[in-house]
Amino acid sequence: MKNLICSLASRKRIAVCAFAWCAVVLLPACASRSQFQKGYDAGASDTAKRQYWILQNMQKREDGQRSKPRLSLYRMPVEPDPAATVKTVPYEITIPVYE
Secondary structure (H helix, E strand, C coil): CHHHHHHHHHHHHHHHHHHHHHHHHCHHHHCCHHHHHHHHHHHHHHHHHHHHHHHHHHHCCCHHHCCCCCEEEEEEEECCCCCCCCCCCCEEEEEEEEC
């Protein structure tokens, strides 16, 4: 008799757990498409905002770290093309690069 009562109580627990699982898992699936879309849009908007602020913070420099950009000049010699119909003289191009 005692085993029968434990068995019935166990079945009730299983039934309650199964009902709770259905309520938690299946009911949200009944949400309308517009509610799902609103949630998706809010999440996408939040992600875009977070990405924006991550980029902004990466580009910030603390006042103590600011320094003047360093200028480097790179010189490139340009040789005349021997196959060209117009003859030119060799010259040099200087390219400024700020680092």
